Amino acid sequence: MDELANKRDLLYRKGLATLLMLMVLVFGTATAVYAKESLVLLPVQAEGLTAQSKEILRTTLYHSLAKRYQVSSGEAVDAKLRVLAQTGCEVMDCLYSLSKTFNRSLLGRVMIVADHDDYLISLEIKNIFTDAVVESATATCPFCELSDVVTELKNLADGANINRIDTVDHRSVAVSVDRRQLADQGNSDFAMLVFDSTPAGVAVEIDGGAIGQTPMQYFEVAIGQKISVTLSKTGYLSETMEFIVQPGANEFLNLSLEHAMASVIVTTDPYERGANIYLGQGEQIMGRVPAQLQLPEGEYSLWVEGLASQGQRTIRVLAGQRQNVIVELTSANILTSINKQPGSVFQDVLASGGHGPEMVVIPPGQFQMGDIYGQGDGNELPLRNVRLDKSFALGKTEITKAQFRQFVRATNYLTDAENSAADRKGCYVYLGEFVFDWQAGSDWLKPGFKQADDEPVVCVSWNDANEYVGWLNQQTNQHYRLPTEAEWEYAARAASDERYSFGSNEKDVCQHGNVADHAMIRKLPDWLATDCNDGHIYTAAVASYQANAFGLFDMHGNVWEWTQDCWHESYGGAPQDGSAWFSGDCDKRVVRGGAWTDSADHVRSANRIRNAIGDRYLNNGFRLARDL
DSSP states (O other): OHHHHHHHHHHHHHHHHHHHHTOOSOOOOOOOOOSSEEEEEOOOEEESOOHHHHHHHHHHHHHHHTTTEEEEOSHHHHHHHHHHHHHTOOHHHHHHHHHHHTTOSEEEEEEEEEETTEEEEEEEEEETTTOOEEEEEEEEETTOOHHHHHHHHHHHHHHOOOOOOEEEEOOOSOOEEEEEEOOOOSSOSEEEEEEEEESSOOEEEETTEEEEESSEEEEEEETTOEEEEEEEOTTBOOEEEEEEOOTTOOEEEEEEOOBOEEEEEEEEESOOTTOEEEESTTOOEEEESSEEEEEESEEEEEEEEOSSEEEEEEEEEOTTOEEEEEEEOEEOOSSOOOOOSTTOEEOOBOTTSSBOOOEEEEOOEEEEESOTTSOSOGGGOSOEEEEEOSOEEEESSOOBHHHHHHHHHHHTOOOTTTTTGGGOOSEEEEEETTEEEEETTOSSSOSSSOOOTTSBOOSOOHHHHHHHHHHHHHHHTSOEEOOOHHHHHHHHHTTOOSSBTTBSOGGGGGGTOOOSOHHHHHHSTTSOOOSSOOSOSSOOOTTOSOOOTTSOOOSSSSSEEEEEEEEOSSOTTOOSSSOOOOSSEEEEEEEESOOTTSOGGGGSTTOEEEEETTOOBTTEEOOOEEEO
16 A cells, blocks of 8 residues: 555645646535534545546535534535636645635545555545644555445544644734844944833843833943843743844844733533634634633633533633633523613624624514505505514614625525526526516626625525525524514604605605615616615615614615515505514515615605515515514
C-alpha cells in the first residue's frame, strides 16, 4: 500500500486544481438539518474511479455526515468552485472564499486512490480559518469491490467523529512597536525618546530603571548607547526591546501591548455538543461546546444556547489562569427575552448565529373588517366585526432579499421558480411593452430588475414562504407563521377606519409606501398611476417610508404579502376571532397590501386578491407573524 500512500500525498499536493477537474457535476439536493455545526462538503477527489462511482461515494458521505453536521454540497458548491478556478486564486485563498460564501468554517473532503482492487480512503474535516483538523481518518480496503468501498467510507464517516475542543482566541490588541525618527535637535550628545501606547499608562523601564508611564518624553539617552526598554501593564504581556540609539536619531515609539489571556474551557450540563456560546446575551457566537476560549482578564456574562435549551453564567477570569466552566442548561426559548408591551420591537436569536427578522408586538383589539366606504370589490364584503383577544407579533418590514438568502444558504433550498414548479418556468416578470409572462431563469435572485439586499424578496411562492417559516422555527424554537388575513388588515389599519392607515387622501400614499406613481409613468407613460411621487420605480428598501401607528413599514405597497387564509369570494361565514380561514379554495391564498406596480386604490387597507400557492410574481413577497 506504499504506492497508494504516495498517490494520496500527490492528491494533497495537487490541491484545488485537481479538485476542480475531478468534481462531480451532478449532486443530489441537500436535506436541511438544523442546530448542527455546518460544513461545506467538497467534491470527491478520486483516481481510478468513474464519475458514477464517485457520485455513489459522495452520496454515502453526505448522508453519513448529515447526521452530525448541516452540510452544504451539490451544484451550489460546484458553481462557486468553478468561478473561483477562473480567478486563478491560490488554493487556500480559494478555500477561504468558498467558506465565506456559504458562511461555513469547516470544510469536509474525502480522497480515494484506487490501484486495481486495492483502495486507500482518507477523510478529513478541517477548520479553514484555524487550520485545525476536526476529524481525520484513513483506511485501506484491499481486494475490494465498489460496494466494499462504500461500506468502508460509511464506517469512516460514522465513526471518525472526535469529541474535540475548539480553541477560540479573543485577543483584542496585537503586539506592535511603531518606531519613527523625529527631527534632529542639533549636536547634542543625548537623544530624545517619545513614548505613547495602546493602552495608555504602560510603565516604561530603561535598563531596569523605571522612568514613568506613557505618554511621556525622556531625554537622558546617550548617542550610541545600547539600551533595553521594558514595557509592562497589569493584564497585558510585558514586552522588552533592545536597540542602539543612532546619532541624531530622536525617536517616537508608539507601542501596542497584547492582552494577557485566560483560558476558559466551556461545557454544559446536560452535555450538548455544538451548543452556541455567546459573551453577552444574543451577541456574536464565540464558539461551540466544547470550546476553549482565550479571553482577556475580566468579567463576562457567558450565555450558551442549544436547540431547545439555554443557560447563563457570570464568570471572572484572571490572566494566566485556566478554568473549567460548566453552564447548566434548562429547557427554554432560545436566548430571547421579549418585552410584550405593544409597540415593542425584538429579534429572536438564530441557533446558527445572528438574528431573525425584527418583530413588533401588536396589541389585542377589535375592528371592522372590509370595505367600509363601499369603494372596493365585492370580495371585501360583507363587513364584519373581528376581535383579537391576544397580542401577537408581526414583522416590522417585509422579509428582505438578504434574510431570504441566509435561509437559502443554510438549507440549499431551491424555490418554486428555480424548480419550475407547477409546470411554469421561472418567475412571472415584466418583459416590456406592457407584456408580463413566465420566463425561464428568472427567480428571487433575478426578478427582471436590479435589487439591493435590503429590498423585499420577490418571486417567492406561498410554498417558499412556508419553507422559510419552517427553518426559522427550528432556528429559534418559536412559532413563526404567515399572518392570518384578519391579523394583516388589523395591523395595516393600526386603529384607523379610513381607507389607509394614515387617512383617505390618495396623494399622501407616496409618503407611506411604494406604489405606481409619477416615477413609474416617466418610464411607462401609459401605466395606471397615483398622483404623487415616491421616488422609486421598482421595489424600494424596506422601511423607506413612514411607519403606521403600530410601527409597521410598507403595509401599503412595495410588494404583495402572502397570508395563511384560503380564498373565498366574500367574507360570508368568515371567522370573527382573527383566526385563519382554512376552508374554501385552499389551492389559492389571500395576498394583501398592494405593490410597486399598483395604484393607490389597490393598496387600501381592505383590498384583497388571491394567488395560487405555487405562483411567484415579480411583485409578491411576504412578512411573518409570530405567536407570543
